[in-house]
Amino acid sequence: MTMRRELTFLLALWKANLLSAMEYRAAFISQVIGMMLNNAVYFAFWVIFFDRFQEVRGWGLDEMLLLFAVVAVSFGLGVYLFGNVMRIAEAIANGRLDYYLSLPRPVLLHLLASRSIASGFGDFLYGLICFAVAGRWTPDAVARFVVGSLLSMIVFLSFLILVQSLAFWMGSATxxxxxxxxxxxxxSLYPITLFDGTAKFLLFTILPAAFIGAVPAEFVRTFSWSTLAHLLLAASLLLALAVALFQRGMRRYESGSAIQVQV
Amino acid sequence: MSRRGLKYWAIFKTQLINGFAYPGDLLARSLSIIIFLWVFLFLWRTTYRAVGQERIAGLSLRDTLWYLMLAETIVLSKPRLSSTIAEAVRDGSIAYLLNKPYNFLLYQLSVGLGDSILRLAFNALAGGLLVGLTVGPPPPLWGWPLTLVTVIAAWLIDFCIAATIGLTAFVTEDVAAFEWIYQKVTFILGGLLIPLDFFPAWLQAVAQALPFAYTVYGPARLFVEPDGGRFVTLLLTQGAWLAALGMLLALLYRKGVTWLTINGG
Amino acid sequence: MPAIRAEGLRKTFVTRRKAAGLRGSLRALFHPDRQTVEAVRGISFEMEEGELLGFIGPNGAGKSTTIKMLTGILYPTAGQATVLGFVPWEQRQQLAYRIGTVFGQRPQLWYHLPAIDTFYLFGKIYELDDRTIRRRIAFLAEAFEIEHLLETPVRKLSLGQRMRCEIAASLLHHPRLLLLDEPSIGLDVVAKQRIRDTIRRMNELEGVGVLLTSHDAGDIEALCRRVIIINHGQIVYQDKVSALKRRYLTSKLVEVRYAHQVPRDFRVEGTQVLKIGRYGVKLRFDTRQTPVEAVIARLAEAGNLVDVTISDPSLEEVIRTIYQEQAEP
Structure with a gap:
């Protein structure tokens, strides 16, 4: 019931975003294409790299393709549908949450979905192309790709919410x-097997890049209950933590009234 | 120094001091280079181990990391010149600046240099500390001054390209696109992400024939393997490109000014 | 039940101060110089349903902070309040369905879209069905005279047009209470008057209560029946607007210039001399005791007049007068 209500609301917001973007159609298209080219340049690095080295600890061009596919779709969809995710800290510091607080909807959700970053759509398309090129066209691989990318997106969004909620305490965290x-x-865009010891530990905890790239990409390659369980656990834990911290911070929200005073 | 030279020296100095106003920002920004180099460290350490050779294409692991450190430092310390100049052209403020008693391009050069030097120092320090602590000491000290000379030449080549892109605002709306393409070309053909030595031979040849390699790859490569002959060749090549691109910039600027005086700002 | 009841509302902010330059930044990084600012220090008042109530006070007096606590945007540091029976900061969402808000400096209409698109979005946000929202938009468009503006992207509207659309947007869901924070800020006289008229009409038509803040006494004079004056986070005065007018908006200021030098002991009957310059004098008088024409006549008798300006005292001066009265009863 509530899920459906919020979904109707989200759809209305996304429609408004789309209408806004269509006011500047040319800019939208050039940003989408630009971002796809941008990603292609980064991928060119790996083409050159694997041309010389073939594989590094079990990773080759095929694995890289799937990794880029998952991360680009996750990140792209994340900033396209929830474009304010990069601006949470700014909104807290400048008092831009007032607007969302005066309307009868969940503040965080409303804030996140009130903006759409056009280049994110380019990332999204690029990710789809990568997946298509990787050539795993079986229905269950596609299903795993969808699930993996969505869970990766939740991790990505949650982490950014978590970090930026610090702005409630620090004043400015931009x-x-x-x-x-x-x-x-x-x-998240490098093979996880490069890292060992402390670095690897960090990538599974404080900076959960592993759950955005390597783990979901692994899940797309081969199904395993344990990988899925890890992903689900990481996504739900981070999301719960992020929402809780944001809510806690809201009590300290100052509506931009306490700006830094330059003496 | 002549009185005219002093003027630009003062502009440069002011900009330099200005950079110190936000030390928190400076520190946070040098975090970027740490992140990039940290990832590269893992990538290349693993790669060298997997290949099982001391040197790949003539570079050791230590060489590669110090190379990347200088390459990242150069690129991350660039001023945002194209957009600044394009903005001045578009909103017409360039017309007012023409009346000021200084040369617009030399002014931008002094400001940009003042901006860059501070970031260059911070990035080199942060990046050097990371690389030094993880893969070993930097290349021999005697090569540093030679490298510095080529870094300055590289900076000037970049200035010419960036300013030329900025001035295209006279004729085109979308300067950002050119700026962006230039940036991406530098990533690969300039040798920022990976030393040109690791390229397939044909791609190396392409990169060597273009100016971008001399804004990043040239100085970074000299840094890890200093050599008198290499230094002279590099500096001569840089000089040739600088002359060509500088001429192009001057020509474009003069055209732009004429256009301005006829059409107004 | 009153629409709003506030008791001892307080809000304290902690601000960081930073001196300029490198040294200041470094010091702020390691030893932040924190300062507490009491924006609101114990405000208590009641507002009836359907009432038109004005909050006035100079900038930074605590008006906006109070409104933000009453809408659930800010948690108060201390004190209690209910708005339409809800505790705003605990039942924010339920309350938001029943009140409308407009913050003059924070537009709610989507900048790049025509207002009508935001109106439909708001319909979804407030969960109104399509037929209801369509009828409501038609009604408000007529009432606010914005039919011809609805299809234009908001960025192309004038400030006054935009504000009319903003207020219409805040009424889409039939709120019982409207909270307006500085709705007339930056508007010219004509646009201000138009906004005031529409607000009053909606109050008469639908009985919606209006709580309005402004630093322009004219807004309150034209719209409200009751007024609360806030300064330094406290209520310094609350009464009917008619009473305020009778008591404080009675004096006028006169500035005169003469063609010759003014004697040091210059005096005019029925006025109070505020300042004597070389050629000019500043005076105050009470219109109930001395009519304007009498003052002018007396000033003309005193010498060769070059220039005369008559003005109303500013809000700041009214507040100062009220303070003085409280200090020395």
Missing amino acids: LVSAQAANALLTF
């Missing part, structure tokens, strides 16, 4: 969260 997002994305 630079810190930009760097955290940057690090998360960078690490």
Whole structure:
């Protein structure tokens, strides 16, 4: 019942976003294409790399393709549908939550879905192309791809909510969260087998890049209950933590009234 | 120094001091280079182990990491020049700047240099610390001054390209697209993500024939394997490109100014 | 049951101060200089259903902070309040279905879209069915005279047009209470008057209660029956607007310039001299005791007049007067 209500609401918001984007059609299209080219350049790195080295610890071009597919779809869909996810800290610091607080809907959900980043759609398409090129066209591989990418997206969104909610306590967390997002994305796009010891531990915990890239990509390759369980656990735990921290922080929300005073 | 030179020195100095106003930002920004180099460290350490050779295409693991450290430092310290200049062209403020008693391009050059030097220092320090602590000491000290000279030449080539892109705002709306393409080309053909030595031979040849390799790859490669002959060749190549691109920039600028004086701002 | 009941509302903010330059930034990083600011210090009042109540006070007096607590945007540091029977910061969503809000400096209409698109989005947000929302939009469009504006992207509307659409948007769901924070900010006189008229009409038509903040006394004069004056986070005065007018908006200020020098002991009967310059004088007088024409006549008798300006005291001056009265009863 509530799920359905919120879904109707989300659909209405996404429609408004789409209408906004269509006011600037040319810009939308150029951003989508630009982002696809951008990703292609990064992928060119791996083409050159594997041309020389063939494989590194069980990873080759095929594995990279699937990794790029999952991360690009997860990240792209995340910022396309929930485009304010990069601006939570800013909204907290500037008092832009007022608007969402004065309307009868969940503040966080409403905030996230009130903006759409056009280039995210380019990422999304690029991810689909990668998946198509990787050539796993069986129905169950497609199903695993959908599930894996969605869970990866939840991890990605939750992590950004978590980090930026610090703005409730720190006042400004814009630079810190930009760097955290940057690090998360960078690490999720490399083979997980490169990392060992502490680094690997970090990527499964504090900076959960493994659950955005390597683990869901592994799940797309081969089904296993344990991989699925890990993913589900990570996604639900992070989401619960993120929502809880945001709600806790809302009690401290200052509506932009306590800006830094320059003396 | 002549009185005219002093003027730009003062602009440069002001910009340099200005950069110190937000030390928190400086520190947070140098986090970028740490992240990138950290990932590269794992990638190349594993790759060298997997290949089982001390050197790949003539570079050791230590060489590769110090190479990437300097490459990232150069690219991450660039000023956002194209968009600044394009903005000045588009909103017409370039017309006002023409009346000021200084040369618009030299002004941008002084500002950009003041902006870059601080970031260059912070990035090199942060990146150098990481690489030094993980794969071993930097290349021999005597090569540093030579490298610095080529880094400056590289910076100037980049300035010419970026400013030329910025000035295309006279004729085109979409400067950001060119700026962006230039940035991406640098990633691969400039040798930012991976040393050109690891390329297949034909792609190496293509990259060497273009100016981008001399804005990143050239200095970074010299840094890890300093050599008098290499230095001279590099500097001469950089000089040739600088002359060609500088001429193009000057020509475009003069055209733009004429166009402005005829059409107004 | 009153529409709003507030008791001892308080809000304290902690701000960080930072000195300029490198040293200031470094110091702020390691030893942040925290300062508490009491934005609202114990506000209590009641508002009846359907009432038109005005909050006035200078910038930074605590008006917006109070409204934000009453809508559930801010948690109060202390105190209690119920709005339409709900505790705002605990039952924010239930309350939001029943009130409308407009923050003059924070537009709610989507900037790149025509207003009508935001109206339909709001229909979904408030869970109105399509027929209801369509009829409601038609009704409000007529009442606010915005039919011809609805299809234009909001970024192309003038400030006054935009504000009319904003207020219409806040009434889509038939709220019983409307909270308006500085609705007339930045508008010219004509646009202000138009906004005031529509608000009053909606109050008469649908009985919607209106709580309005402004730093422009004119808004309150034209719209409200009761007024609460806030300064430094406290209520300094609350009464009927008619009473406020009778008591405080009675004095006028006159500035005159003469062609010759003014004597140091310049005096005019029935007025109070505020300042004597070389050629000019500033005076205050009470219109109930001394009519304007009498003052002018007396000033003209005193010498060769060059220039005369008559003005109403500013809100700040009214507040100062009220303070003085409280200090020395």
